[in-house]
Amino acid sequence: MSLIKGETGDWEIVMGLEVHAQVVSQAKLFSGAPTTFGADPNTQVSLVDAAMPGMLPVINAHCVAQAVRTGLGLNARINLRSVFDRKNYFYADLPAGYQISQYKDPVVGEGAVEIELKDGVTKTIGIERLHLEQDAAKLLHDQHPTQSYVDLNRSGVALMEIVSKPDLRSSDEAAAYLTKLRSILRYLGTCDGNMEEGSMRCDVNVSVRRAGTSAYGTRCEIKNVNSIRFVRQAIEHEARRQIEIIEGGGTIMQETRLFDPGKGETRSMRSKEDAHDYRYFPDPDLLPLVLKEEDVARWRAELPELPDAKKARFVKDYGLSVYDAGVLVAEQETALFFEAVARGRDAKQAANWVMGDFFGMLNRRGVGIAQSPVSAAHLGKLLDLIADGTISGRIAKDLFVAMEETGKDPAALVEERGLKQVTDTGAIEAAVKAVVDANPDKVAAYKAKPSMFGWFVGQVMKSTGGKANPKAVNDILKKALDA
Numbered sequence: 001m002s003l004i005k006g007e008t009g010d011w012e013i014v015m016g017l018e019v020h021a022q023v024v025s026q027a028k029l030f031s032g033a034p035t036t037f038g039a040d041p042n043t044q045v046s047l048v049d050a051a052m053p054g055m056l057p058v059i060n061a062h063c064v065a066q067a068v069r070t071g072l073g074l075n076a077r078i079n080l081r082s083v084f085d086r087k088n089y090f091y092a093d094l095p096a097g098y099q100i101s102q103y104k105d106p107v108v109g110e111g112a113v114e115i116e117l118k119d120g121v122t123k124t125i126g127i128e129r130l131h132l133e134q135d136a137a138k139l140l141h142d143q144h145p146t147q148s149y150v151d152l153n154r155s156g157v158a159l160m161e162i163v164s165k166p167d168l169r170s171s172d173e174a175a176a177y178l179t180k181l182r183s184i185l186r187y188l189g190t191c192d193g194n195m196e197e198g199s200m201r202c203d204v205n206v207s208v209r210r211a212g213t214s215a216y217g218t219r220c221e222i223k224n225v226n227s228i229r230f231v232r233q234a235i236e237h238e239a240r241r242q243i244e245i246i247e248g249g250g251t252i253m254q255e256t257r258l259f260d261p262g263k264g265e266t267r268s269m270r271s272k273e274d275a276h277d278y279r280y281f282p283d284p285d286l287l288p289l290v291l292k293e294e295d296v297a298r299w300r301a302e303l304p305e306l307p308d309a310k311k312a313r314f315v316k317d318y319g320l321s322v323y324d325a326g327v328l329v330a331e332q333e334t335a336l337f338f339e340a341v342a343r344g345r346d347a348k349q350a351a352n353w354v355m356g357d358f359f360g361m362l363n364r365r366g367v368g369i370a371q372s373p374v375s376a377a378h379l380g381k382l383l384d385l386i387a388d389g390t391i392s393g394r395i396a397k398d399l400f401v402a403m404e405e406t407g408k409d410p411a412a413l414v415e416e417r418g419l420k421q422v423t424d425t426g427a428i429e430a431a432v433k434a435v436v437d438a439n440p441d442k443v444a445a446y447k448a449k450p451s452m453f454g455w456f457v458g459q460v461m462k463s464t465g466g467k468a469n470p471k472a473v474n475d476i477l478k479k480a481l482d483a
Contacts, residue, residue, distance in 0.1 A: 010210070017178070021199070029134050029156060037199070076130065082102060087099045138150070160190070183307050220254065431460050
C-alpha cells in the first residue's frame with residue numbers, strides 16, 4: 001500500500017480520473033465541420049457549432065462507432081440504448097449555453113483496465129462509464145491586454161469521457177493507468193492520445209483518508225491536466241495540501257482546482273458543481289441512440305489485437321521476458337517494427353537490438369519510428385549478416401552507426417567499407433603470432449596471471465581492425481599462449 005506520512009499518522013490517497021479523449025473523426029459530433037488540428041482560429045466552424053438560431057444537431061455515426069469500439073477495447077458493457085442530455089451552464093466558450101452530453105444513460109457502461117506496476121505487480125482499475133459529448137471552444141487570454149478571444153474550432157468536436165472508479169491509490173498508479181489507456185486508444189485508432197495537442201486531457205479527483213479507514217474524504221477536482229508528468233505532480237501536491245489542512249484542524253471544501261506547472265501547485269478555480277447545478281434534461285432535438293446487436297458484434301470482430309493479448313503472444317511465441325514484451329507492445333508502431341525485424345530470426349536478439357541500439361538512436365535524434373533512417377528491413381538484414389558470420393557483433397555496432405548516417409542497405413555498406421569478418425584461420429594465426437612474438441613480457445605475465453588473456457584478444461582484434469572472428473581469435477590465441 002502506498003501511504004503518505006503526515007504529522008499525525010499515515011494517509012492514503014483515493015483517486016478517480018476523468019479522461020477526455022478526442023475521437024479520431026473527420027467531422028464533429030453533431031455537424032459536418034472539419035476537425036483539423038492547428039487550423040487558423042474560427043475556420044473549422046459550422047452554424048451548428050456557433051449555435052446559430054434554428055440549427056439542429058445531426059449525430060455522426062462514425063463517432064458513435066468509435067465510442068463503442070473503445071468500450072469493447074475496455075472490456076466494458078455496451079448499452080444498446082443511450083440518451084443525449086443537455087448540460088446547462090453559461091460560459092463564453094459555450095455558444096449555446098449548454099453542452100450536449102450523456103448523463104444517466106451513457107453509451108458504454110462498466111469496464112476495466114489492467115495496469116502493471118513495479119516488480120511485475122498488476123492491478124485492475126474499474127471503468128465506471130464512457131459517454132460521448134461535445135467539446136467546448138477555446139478561450140485565449142494572452143492575445144490582448146484587456147480582452148479575451150474565443151476560437152470556436154474545437155466547439156462541437158466529439159469527446160469520449162472515460163470515467164474510472166476511485167481505485168487509484170498513488171501517482172504511480174495514475175501514471176500507469178493513463179499510459180495504458182492511451183496505448184489502448186491508439187491501438188484501436190479511436191483517439192491519437194496526443195496530450196500536448198489537447199486531444200487527451202485529464203481531470204483528477206483527489207481525496208485523502210487516514211490509513212486503515214474505509215470512508216472517502218472530500219474530493220477536489222483538478223481540471224484539464226495535459227501531461228502524465230503534470231498529473232503526477234498535481235496529485236502529489238494536492239494530497240499533501242489536503243493532509244496539511246486536515247491535520248491543522250481545517251476542512252476540505254469540495255471545489256474545482258487548476259494545476260500550475262510553473263509553480264508545481266494547485267490553486268482554487270471555483271466551488272465544485274454537482275449534477276443538479278447543470279439542470280440535465282434529455283436533448284429535445286435528439287432521439288435516444290439505439291444500437292443493433294449485429295453492429296456491436298461486427299465492431300467487436302473488427303477489433304485489432306490489443307496490448308495485453310499482444311504481450312501474452314510475444315512471451316509465448318517469441319520467448320521474451322514479460323518486461324521486454326511489455327516494452328515492445330506499449331506502442332503499436334513499436335510492436336509492428338519489432339515483429340518485422342524478428343520474423344524468421346532470433347527473436348531475443350531482435351528485441352535486444354530494437355530496445356538497445358535502435359531505441360537509443362531514436363532518442364538521440366529525437367524522432368519517432370516513422371522518421372527513423374534505419375528501417376525494420378535493414379535492421380533485419382543486419383541480424384542476418386551476424387547470423388551467417390559475415391560480420392561480428394562488434395562490427396555490427398559500427399555498421400549500425402553507418403546505417404543511421406546513410407540510410408543504406410547493410411550488405412551494401414559491408415562491401416563498400418570492407419567490413420567483412422575475417423574468418424580465414426591463416427590470417428588470424430598470423431595476427432596472433434605477431435602479437436605474441438612482440439610481447440614476450442606479457443606472455444610471461446600471462447603464465448602467472450591467466451586473466452590477462454583479454455588483453456591479448458584486444459590486441460589481435462585491434463590489429464585486424466576488429467574484423468577477426470572473435471571465436472576463432474579466442475581458440476587460436478588460447479593454443480598459442482598455452483603452448
